[in-house]
Amino acid sequence: MSELIKKIRGEIEAKGIVSFAHFMELALYAPGLGYYECASQRVGRAGDFYTSVSVGSLFGELLAFQFAEWLKADACEKCQLVEAGAHDGKLAADILGHLQKFRPQLFERLEYCIMEPSGSRQQWQRETLAGFTGKVKWFDSLAALPAVRGVIFSNELLDAFPVHRIGWDAAAQQWFEWGVRCEGERFVWERMIEPAAKAVRSQTLQVPRELRAVLPDGFTTEICPAAAEWWSAAARKLEHGRLLAIDYGFLAEEFYAPNRANGTLRAYAQHRVCEDPLANAGEQDLTASVNFTVLQVMGELEGLKTEPLATQAQFLTRIFASTISEKGRFDEWTSARTRQFQTLTHPEHLGRPFRVVVQSR
Numbered sequence: 004m005s006e007l008i009k010k011i012r013g014e015i016e017a018k019g020i021v022s023f024a025h026f027m028e029l030a031l032y033a034p035g036l037g038y039y040e041c042a043s044q045r046v047g048r049a050g051d052f053y054t055s056v057s058v059g060s061l062f063g064e065l066l067a068f069q070f071a072e073w074l075k076a077d078a079c080e081k082c083q084l085v086e087a088g089a090h091d092g093k094l095a096a097d098i099l100g101h102l103q104k105f106r107p108q109l110f111e112r113l114e115y116c117i118m119e120p121s122g123s124r125q126q127w128q129r130e131t132l133a134g135f136t137g138k139v140k141w142f143d144s145l146a147a148l149p150a151v152r153g154v155i156f157s158n159e160l161l162d163a164f165p166v167h168r169i170g171w172d173a174a175a176q177q178w179f180e181w182g183v184r185c186e187g188e189r190f191v192w193e194r195m196i197e198p199a200a201k202a203v204r205s206q207t208l209q210v211p212r213e214l215r216a217v218l219p220d221g222f223t224t225e226i227c228p229a230a231a232e233w234w235s236a237a238a239r240k241l242e243h244g245r246l247l248a249i250d251y252g253f254l255a256e257e258f259y260a261p262n263r264a265n266g267t268l269r270a271y272a273q274h275r276v277c278e279d280p281l282a283n284a285g286e287q288d289l290t291a292s293v294n295f296t297v298l299q300v301m302g303e304l305e306g307l308k309t310e311p312l313a314t315q316a317q318f319l320t321r322i323f324a325s326t327i328s329e330k331g332r333f334d335e336w337t338s339a340r341t342r343q344f345q346t347l348t349h350p351e352h353l354g355r356p357f358r359v360v361v362q363s364r
């Protein structure tokens with residue numbers, strides 16, 4: 004039995020049951036033991052899943068081009084790009100490499116900040132970004148970050164935040180929470196008696212009254228208070244510029260579609276979806292789709308303005324069009340780079356499932 008599984012069992016045995024959010028927190032992030040703590044090669048061909056970053060450098064170059072267009076309007080001396088969920092630092096290297104080559108003046112006045120709570124991941128990032136020493140600063144929490152003029156962004160960060168898994172009790176017309184307990188050697192689901200988090204109760208209020216009447220008994224979904232809180236905190240840090248996240252997810256009402264009656268939680272290992280999210284703790288990724296409506300509302304409450312939600316295909320295609328009209332500011336479109344573009348934008352690959360939420364101040 005792995006050290007991580009022993010740790011999770013110890014916590015469950017002490018309490019009898021824990022929320023799935025707590026199980027997921029430990030499985031992914033228990034210091035020194037969790038899935039995202041132990042190896043940098045989780046993402047990409049040799050790992051468990053691909054992201055747009057692992058497709059190649061083009062994704063970072065397109066983002067860098069767009070960020071530069073946004074930042075050039077700001078006459079301020081210093082500006083910041085703040086990345087969260089930087090993992091092994093590859094996206095940061097792709098963005099900085101592009102800006103250094105094509106926007107040297109902006110590169111000079113730019114500070115690249117990485118928001119990274121984990122010491123192990125900071126270490127992987129420092130190794131990847133050794134060529135940009137002095138340009139990159141690390142912060143272990145949003146609270147530690149000074150006010151930002153620029154762009155705060157992430158790719159596939161919020162889908163990796165721990166979610167509460169909740170089910171609909173049609174008779175009682177309320178949500179209950181799914182917890183995790185031990186049964187022999189295994190972890191199993193069990194309905195919690197207390198609706199644990201305040202956030203779980205507030206989910207009831209988010210479901211439109213007409214939908215409550217028809218939502219089938221046992222309909223299961225996820226809520227992610229951690230993502231909502233993170234987004235609010237990031238919005239508060241943004242003095243001027245944009246807050247952007249690229250992730251798979253839906254608007255609030257899309258979560259209640261009949262084909263999502265079992266929610267969006269899934270586990271991945273070696274590029275396959277795994278049956279049981281409670282199995283192989285620490286050896287498989289756990290992820291759930293992001294609720295973009297919640298992010299938009301949280302940002303607006305902090306005074307941000309919401310831009311139209313775009314698919315990754317729409318967002319990157321617009322940037323592509325600008326790279327064509329702005330001559331000399333982008334690397335040549337070789338056949339290898341064109342293939343990357345197709346993977347990033349094809350509706351069956353990453354183009355449609357991923358969406359880009361942007362808010363500005």
Ligand SMILES: C[S@@+](CC[C@H](N)C(=O)[O-])C[C@H]1O[C@@H](n2cnc3c(N)ncnc32)[C@H](O)[C@@H]1O
Binds near residue numbers: 090158
């Ligand atoms: C799915 S991976 C995506 C990695 C990378 N952005 C990419 O697109 O290839 C999610 C990353 O977010 C990190 N992460 C999770 N919670 C975080 C937090 N609160 N702050 C910063 N990073 C976090 C995880 O450790 C992991 O490295």
